[in-house]
Amino acid sequence: MKQLIETIVKPLVDYPGDVRVAMDEHDNRVIYKLAVNPEDLGKVIGKQGRVAKAIRTIVYSAAGGHHGKKVYIDIVD
Known part of the structure; x- marks a missing residue:
């Protein structure tokens, strides 16, 4: 999934x-934290x-349940 993002x-x-x-996995969810150069933040958002x-729509569709876990993407600055 990291490669897809x-x-x-x-x-x-x-x-x-x-x-x-970066991937952060918990009991019922997987959070992918996306970091980009501060100058590129507007382009990604x-x-x-x-x-x-x-x-997010593409990644959620590709995750397809991800073994019963909810997938989230956070864009961090």
């Missing part, structure tokens, strides 16, 4: 080398959060 985000940003995805919502 990186594959989606890297073409969108000016500094693809700064894209980092998009107008009114449209790009972030699209990324």
